[in-house]
Amino acid sequence: MSTLQQEAALQAQQAAPRDEWPLWEVFVRSKAGLDHKHCGSLHATDGKMAIQMARDVYTRRQEGSSVWVVRSDQIVASDPGDKAMYFDPAEDKVYRHPTFYALPKAVDHM
Amino acid sequence: MQSSIEVGRDPAVQYLLRIGDTCLILGQRLGEWSGHAPVLEEDIAMANMALDLVGQARALLTRAGQLGGRGHDEDQLAFLRDERDYFNPTLVELPRGDFAFTVVRNAVVATFLKHLWERLLNSSDSELAGIAGKAVKEARYHQQHAGDWVVRLGDGTAESRRRTEAALQTAWLYVPELFDADAVDATAAASRLGPSWSALHPPWLQDMQAILDEAGLAVPQPSAFRSTGKRGVHSEHMGSILAQMQQLQRAFPGGAW
Numbered sequence: 001m002s003t004l005q006q007e008a009a010l011q012a013q014q015a016a017p018r019d020e021w022p023l024w025e026v027f028v029r030s031k032a033g034l035d036h037k038h039c040g041s042l043h044a045t046d047g048k049m050a051i052q053m054a055r056d057v058y059t060r061r062q063e064g065s066s067v068w069v070v071r072s073d074q075i076v077a078s079d080p081g082d083k084a085m086y087f088d089p090a091e092d093k094v095y096r097h098p099t100f101y102a103l104p105k106a107v108d109h110m
Numbered sequence: 111m112q113s114s115i116e117v118g119r120d121p122a123v124q125y126l127l128r129i130g131d132t133c134l135i136l137g138q139r140l141g142e143w144s145g146h147a148p149v150l151e152e153d154i155a156m157a158n159m160a161l162d163l164v165g166q167a168r169a170l171l172t173r174a175g176q177l178g179g180r181g182h183d184e185d186q187l188a189f190l191r192d193e194r195d196y197f198n199p200t201l202v203e204l205p206r207g208d209f210a211f212t213v214v215r216n217a218v219v220a221t222f223l224k225h226l227w228e229r230l231l232n233s234s235d236s237e238l239a240g241i242a243g244k245a246v247k248e249a250r251y252h253q254q255h256a257g258d259w260v261v262r263l264g265d266g267t268a269e270s271r272r273r274t275e276a277a278l279q280t281a282w283l284y285v286p287e288l289f290d291a292d293a294v295d296a297t298a299a300a301s302r303l304g305p306s307w308s309a310l311h312p313p314w315l316q317d318m319q320a321i322l323d324e325a326g327l328a329v330p331q332p333s334a335f336r337s338t339g340k341r342g343v344h345s346e347h348m349g350s351i352l353a354q355m356q357q358l359q360r361a362f363p364g365g366a367w
Contacts, residue, residue, distance in 0.1 A: 021149070042151050045262075052255055056155040 024050040025075065026058050027068040036068050044069075112363035115182060115190045121297035123178045124197060125304060126238070127187075128294070128340055129226065130170030131198035134188060136219055137163030138355055142206045155255060159216070162248040169241040176237075189359035193348050200337035201284035203348045210263050210273035214281050216256035221317045222288055224249040225310045234302035257321045264325025275327060282330040287337045289314075294340075 021043040027036035039058050044050035050069040059067065078086060090096070117123060140160035147153035168184045175182040202219060206212055227249050230242035263270040288307060295306035315329075322329055337345070358365055 043149060044151065048258065049262075052258070053151040053155065055251075056158050056255075057151055060154075060158060 029066040126174035134167035136202040200339035211277035213259035214277040220252035
């Protein structure tokens with residue numbers, strides 16, 4: 001193992017101690033028809049427990065009618081280092097916004 | 111210091127106080143986990159359950175006060191009775207113990223209350239039926255949450271299994287009292303106020319058997335011991351929990367915040 005690999009392994013170990021329950025991301029849908037929104041995270045041993053904990057931690061004030069949980073380590077995220085290359089090029093493409101059409105009066109409130 | 115109030119011996123009031131005091135005292139016990147549960151998420155879950163139970167107790171004590179005809183409100187009934195005038199079964203006043211005991215007791219009581227509330231949906235007292243409509247949903251969740259924990263701990267490590275077995279042995283001593291029938295039950299059943307608690311034993315045992323089977327735990331042997339909290343004769347733990355609950359209202363009568 002190279003020094004770099006060893007360092008990475010050590011960091012991973014420190015980030016998630018062996019006796020720590022896995023982390024879950026929680027998504028709550030507030031009303032039927034609306035989409036689930038990310039609202040936080042929690043620790044639980046498995047999906048069944050995570051759903052109950054999510055109910056207890058994140059829907060105490062009538063926030064929800066449905067809950068999703070997903071293990072945080074299952075989420076694939078874009079690399080913050082790619083931010084400039086990924087997202088900046090959209091900056092000057094105003095023509096991608098549908099704001100150049102004159103709407104008929106009848107659909108003014110679209 | 112605020113002096114005690116007395117409650118009548120009307121069987122309907124007694125019946126309501128038995129349920130209300132069960133919720134009140136168990137709610138207080140569960141509240142003791144606030145800031146002490148093994149993980150933050152469970153800490154919140156315990157507090158949620160405690161608040162559900164206290165909410166149920168409020169509604170029941172209010173109704174008991176109305177039926178009692180002495181003008182007592184929920185606060186007076188919760189905080190100004192003497193120990194002998196509380197009618198919860200002894201099981202709920204036992205100290206909170208370790209986490210295994212807490213979840214075993216919660217499973218026992220939530221299963222019991224779930225079946226009781228389901229029957230109370232058809233109470234001849236429409237107020238009580240209304241309370242049951244709200245409470246039965248809470249009790250169903252309490253049963254699921256506690257039952258899952260019994261399974262996890264019973265079917266967990268050697269240590270968690272040892273503790274869960276010990277908790278089950280202790281809790282089981284106080285179970286028969288829940289289902290002992292007496293005149294209060296008979297009167298409530300006759301007037302259709304609510305079921306005789308003895309009638310809840312078969313469905314309760316069926317649920318508990320399913321939970322314990324999944325946990326790999328055996329149903330403990332019955333014992334000849336009988337606790338007597340429902341008749342107002344409590345364990346030595348009742349005095350201290352009441353002292354803690356009543357201290358403020360006794361020292362500052364009618365105090366509100």
